[in-house]
Amino acid sequence: MQNAECRIEKAVTTQPIAVNRTFEKIATLQANVERVIRGKSEVVQYCIAALLSKGHILLEDVPGVGKTTLAHALARSLSLSFQRIQFTSDLLPADIVGVTVYNQDQQEFEFISGPIFTNVLLADEINRATPKSQSALLEAMSEGMISIEKRRLPLPDPFLVIATQNPIEHVGTYPLPESQLDRFLMKLTIGYPNTLDEKKLLRAGGAQDALDHLEPVLESQEVMELQERVATIHVNESLVDYLMHIVHTTRNHPEVSIGVSTRGALTYFKSCQALAMVSGRDFVIPEDIKRLAGPVLSHRIVMKDRRSARGDSTPEQKFIQRILGEIPVPR
Numbered sequence: 001m002q003n004a005e006c007r008i009e010k011a012v013t014t015q016p017i018a019v020n021r022t023f024e025k026i027a028t029l030q031a032n033v034e035r036v037i038r039g040k041s042e043v044v045q046y047c048i049a050a051l052l053s054k055g056h057i058l059l060e061d062v063p064g065v066g067k068t069t070l071a072h073a074l075a076r077s078l079s080l081s082f083q084r085i086q087f088t089s090d091l092l093p094a095d096i097v098g099v100t101v102y103n104q105d106q107q108e109f110e111f112i113s114g115p116i117f118t119n120v121l122l123a124d125e126i127n128r129a130t131p132k133s134q135s136a137l138l139e140a141m142s143e144g145m146i147s148i149e150k151r152r153l154p155l156p157d158p159f160l161v162i163a164t165q166n167p168i169e170h171v172g173t174y175p176l177p178e179s180q181l182d183r184f185l186m187k188l189t190i191g192y193p194n195t196l197d198e199k200k201l202l203r204a205g206g207a208q209d210a211l212d213h214l215e216p217v218l219e220s221q222e223v224m225e226l227q228e229r230v231a232t233i234h235v236n237e238s239l240v241d242y243l244m245h246i247v248h249t250t251r252n253h254p255e256v257s258i259g260v261s262t263r264g265a266l267t268y269f270k271s272c273q274a275l276a277m278v279s280g281r282d283f284v285i286p287e288d289i290k291r292l293a294g295p296v297l298s299h300r301i302v303m304k305d306r307r308s309a310r311g312d313s314t315p316e317q318k319f320i321q322r323i324l325g326e327i328p329v330p331r
Helices: 002-031 041-052 067-078 093-097 129-145 193-205 208-212 218-230 237-252 262-278 286-299 314-326
Strands: 059-061 081-085 098-103 108-113 120-124 145-146 151-154 162-165 187-189 256-258
Touching: 002 041, 002 067, 002 218, 002 262, 041 059, 041 067, 041 162, 041 187, 041 262, 041 286, 059 067, 067 120, 067 162, 067 208, 093 098, 093 129, 098 145, 098 314, 108 151, 120 145, 129 145, 162 193, 187 286, 218 262, 237 262, 237 286, 237 314, 262 286
Parallel strands: 059 162, 059 187, 081 120, 120 162
Antiparallel strands: 098 108, 145 151
16 A cells, blocks of 8 residues: 555646656757747747647748758758758659669669658749659658558658748749648748847857757657657647637638638647647647647648638638637637
8 A cells, every 4th residue: 555655645746847857858859940040939939839739831931031941940850861852843752752763783673762752851942843843742741651662661750841832923933732731740831030049140240050050859769759649739629619610711701712621630639739839838728729730730731712812821711810800719
């Protein structure tokens, strides 16, 4: 009986310590990335939440605001393998997944793996490649597998795609189809830095020096442990109903042609758990759901009125914000 009581007491006293260590690891990762990306704490938080949710990130913004730098900073902060693909109009699917060649010495065919076989893949300017090359990422992003020559090959775990793209009204770009957009957990915009942070950046001569000296702060095993812990974050039943109310509104609203898919609802739920953990909590609050509605849902809906500029996400963002104002928040 005494031994049982000791075990219970030990479990009670060690659980908060384990939770605190989890938050400390996440805070260390965020601080490390923000050594390079200054003044964008919210965007960095969202990227970490996507990583912990086992989701992928699409960074869309005008050239020169730090999309590639953010991807590099996050990758270098993790002790994971990293590859970068510069997407161009002449890029082929084989340039991404790899190719089978005949080995004359061995007298047999062998598979030469492409850059997609890595933990963190930076797909730079993804919308500059043709749809055929873009589609080479679909299976990898959805299932963590690659099918080639009648074989299915697993990708390393964890696996994260960080794609960047310039707005598609720029010359020489191809819009991502809805099926591929749905594979991205979040679509984020970095935006211009504020005056003070931009002045510091000018004084420092850019972010490259800080990026070059960035050291990894999390090992691959720690990343996977944090990903598994996301599912333990508590979500009150009323908040699940609130989240579903938002999702169902996108499906039934007269202004919307295509609403949020079931995949979108699942990733929305999980990303809210991850954001709560990134924020230092072991429970979700309504603010988590409201904050992530835009980044997670806006690229998953198609408005009936598509007369706005092609690829402009503003109508979807405004629609999401409007329905958030109309749906009652649980108390």
